[in-house]
Amino acid sequence: MNITPTIDTFVQHFGEMGSRWGLNRTAGQICGLLFISENAMNADQIGDALGISRSNVSGGLKELQAWNLLRSVSIQGDRKDYFTTGDDVWEIARTLIDERRRREIDPTFSMLRTALLKEDVGEGNDYAVKRMQEMHDLLELVMGWVNEMQTLNSQRLQTLLKLGSGVAKVLDMTDKLSLRDAPDERSTSVTAQKPS
Amino acid sequence: MNITPTIDTFVQHFGEMGSRWGLNRTAGQICGLLFISENAMNADQIGDALGISRSNVSGGLKELQAWNLLRSVSIQGDRKDYFTTGDDVWEIARTLIDERRRREIDPTFSMLRTALLKEDVGEGNDYAVKRMQEMHDLLELVMGWVNEMQTLNSQRLQTLLKLGSGVAKVLDMTDKLSLRDAPDERSTSVTAQKPS
DNA sequence: CTAAAATTTCGGAAATTCCTGAAAATTCAA
DNA sequence: TTGAATTTTCAGGAATTTCCGAAATTTTAG
16 A cells, blocks of 8 residues: 555545544544555554554544444454455435434434423423424434435435536416325425425 | 523533534533523633633634634624624535535545546556546536535525426426426436436 | 464553643623 | 623643553464
8 A cells, every 4th residue: 555645645535534433543544545445454564554543543443343344354364353444435425414313413303302292291391392302303304315325325316416406497387287196295395494 | 601400401412412413512611602592602701601621611612613604793892802603594504514525525536536547546446446436426426516505595405406406307297298497417317317 | 182383462651632720812891 | 991791711630531551351373
């Protein structure tokens, strides 16, 4: 693994960004390194390339495993474990989004659900309850959407993203043409949208 | 501000989650508190409600300001500053997403752009360059999409989310009907998806 | 089963982040 | 302008996180 200045910049940047992400610097660097490395690398090579201790590599790999970001490869005639990230950047992005949902949304969602189910939740705090309900509903919607996106393959996801807010236009068109494959939901929400 | 057990749980949870978010615990708590508080609160009230020092409140508020998450309110005949979050949860969510894009995607994107523009970027590392290019393209697409979503109002955004992957079905329909507002991209990607 | 190879765990040093009380700075009424 | 009210800054102690080297554990070839 020949570390050119450009690659070094890239890897270091991943180290910095790692911390904004719930990974520590080391895990970020490892992730960046494996991402741009053509071949799978073993722990010694990683530690060597990044100039960090063997045990630190171990911890970093463990953390990345917990994020489902690694694939381990066994090489014929070599006892060491070799690691890479996946080949498909879109697949990686999907994993990332899924893991972040799990860490950042799910806990809050279940906290809200639990709180809102409590009998004495009201107790003179109608506003607070209303707000929690609003947040709960928003999170439910977002989670559902994210889950649905996970079911699309990379190509289709790209198509959707490229279309961007153009989707809204398509929706308008389909409405005008009265094309409905889910009449109830769409018609209600679309009418709610323009109460005129 | 009457802190019921439920509200306390809520606020504490926000404190915990804050750290997974680039905020510190205090800022997270303040954010949670202001979110479920019907009335704007001043720094003393906040510090009092959360049991934290006045200077800590100051830092937390500053941080939340940097996230564009606060609205400050002046109350007639009171010199203190009063703070709330916005009324519309969707607006808050939008702000959050925008700020996270700014912090988590933009820097990586510009790093990649810079790196890929360097003359000597190749230098025997074709694979690394290819990967960086892939990531660059992905981020560009995601950023564009996020920006477009920001242009939609809350109602329309909800409609889109509710539709979820149903959008893909709508796309298929429009393809069948030869309705195209962006013919080149859509037709190519959709055919690529099913090469049969 | 044994022994070498490889990996993980663990204690503690170093670095970073968090939080407070005190002091400085700012704002505003009079 | 003065002075009280309010907010911000700052130094340093507390708490947390990161990281290393050594020791313990696991794995596997022979």
